Amino acid sequence: xxxxxxxxxxxxxxxxxxxxxxxxxxxxxxxxxxxxxxIGAAPGDAEYxxxxxxxxxxRRVYIAHGAEVKVLxxxxxxxxxxxxxxxxxxxxxxxxxxxxxxxxxxxxxxxxVFDIKTLKVTGEIKTYPDTDSLTYDPSSKLVFTFNGDSKxxxxxxxxxETMIKTIDMGGGPEQPVPDGNGTIxxxxxxxxxxxxxxxxxxxxxxxWSIKPAGQAVALAMDTEHRRLFSAxxxxxxxxxxxxxxxxVLQSFPxxxxxxxxVYDPGTGLVFSSTRTGVLHVFHEDSPDKLTPVEEIKTEYGxxxxxxxxxxxxxxxxxxxxxxxxxxxxDRKTIKGTAHVxxxxx
Numbered sequence: 001x002x003x004x005x006x007x008x009x010x011x012x013x014x015x016x017x018x019x020x021x022x023x024x025x026x027x028x029x030x031x032x033x034x035x036x037x038x039i040g041a042a043p044g045d046a047e048y049x050x051x052x053x054x055x056x057x058x059r060r061v062y063i064a065h066g067a068e069v070k071v072l073x074x075x076x077x078x079x080x081x082x083x084x085x086x087x088x089x090x091x092x093x094x095x096x097x098x099x100x101x102x103x104x105x106x107x108x109x110x111x112x113v114f115d116i117k118t119l120k121v122t123g124e125i126k127t128y129p130d131t132d133s134l135t136y137d138p139s140s141k142l143v144f145t146f147n148g149d150s151k152x153x154x155x156x157x158x159x160x161e162t163m164i165k166t167i168d169m170g171g172g173p174e175q176p177v178p179d180g181n182g183t184i185x186x187x188x189x190x191x192x193x194x195x196x197x198x199x200x201x202x203x204x205x206x207x208w209s210i211k212p213a214g215q216a217v218a219l220a221m222d223t224e225h226r227r228l229f230s231a232x233x234x235x236x237x238x239x240x241x242x243x244x245x246x247x248v249l250q251s252f253p254x255x256x257x258x259x260x261x262v263y264d265p266g267t268g269l270v271f272s273s274t275r276t277g278v279l280h281v282f283h284e285d286s287p288d289k290l291t292p293v294e295e296i297k298t299e300y301g302x303x304x305x306x307x308x309x310x311x312x313x314x315x316x317x318x319x320x321x322x323x324x325x326x327x328x329x330d331r332k333t334i335k336g337t338a339h340v341x342x343x344x345x
Contacts, residue, residue, distance in 0.1 A: 042066025052306030208246025
């Protein structure tokens with residue numbers, strides 16, 4: 001009886017221990033594919049897509065799609081229109097209080113202005129070659145474009161629709177994020193660092209290396225806790241940084257071809273999408289601790305992403321690709337197969 005009692009006690013303790021371990025392990029995010037929405041063929045010879053921008057107030061999703069911006073309803077996921085007349089667009093920023101949207105056209109070296117209610121183009125602003133990403137800064141009430149090959153940033157007055165200054169970025173800038181308090185952070189691919197811009201003085205304040213990550217491309221921010229989530233390529237790594245001193249607090253290897261990061265303040269989840277077709281999900285347990293939660297299989301090429309804070313849906317865009325060929329396993333997009341992948345909880 002004593003032997004059986006001891007054995008029974010050991011089994012119970014083991015079960016309690018296993019339960020404790022299970023509770024301590026981070027749960028899954030709950031994200032899954034909700035819908036796949038075809039958006040037709042991109043104007044021009046090749047299928048191309050880039051940044052995805054969600055307007056949570058206007059309930060629209062803007063997708064850079066070759067020589068057009070395709071527009072979806074954020075709730076029904078239906079295609080509701082397209083903004084055309086571009087050469088090769090990259091990103092969209094909206095300023096609801098002005099009823100204006102801004103589109104970067106890299107090949108035309110300009111920014112198009114459109115009415116966010118009618119989707120009609122109303123003006124254009126000359127910038128620089130390879131005008132790529134852009135963002136609206138609510139503190140200075142200015143629009144900033146980041147021009148990759150030109151290695152600079154254009155500052156635009158959205159009311160007057162004029163470029164008021166050019167900022168030397170010291171390398172090819174990528175994805176920006178404003179903190180809402182007068183600073184825009186931007187990943188610099190050429191120099192593998194994060195550049196901080198004073199949005200009132202319109203100058204570069206400082207820059208910080210993102211090592212051990214490589215070429216800096218994707219960026220998101222927890223503005224409340226002052227944390228940056230930067231992802232770079234070669235080596236492909238996600239780092240969590242202090243937004244006030246640039247200290248790298250943690251780093252995690254991720255799959256190749258990262259191109260977008262998202263932070264959700266409602267759940268503390270951090271998302272990183274990659275060309276290999278993997279959506280990496282992390283959880284910010286505390287301002288000093290990021291924990292990997294899961295890796296969600298998406299589709300090859302789904303490297304750009306937008307986030308709807310109202311529904312917490314993620315919008316990724318990709319296309320069908322040819323089989324790998326050559327020593328590097330190159331794959332080409334198949335014309336007319338672009339589609340949006342919506343992931344939700």
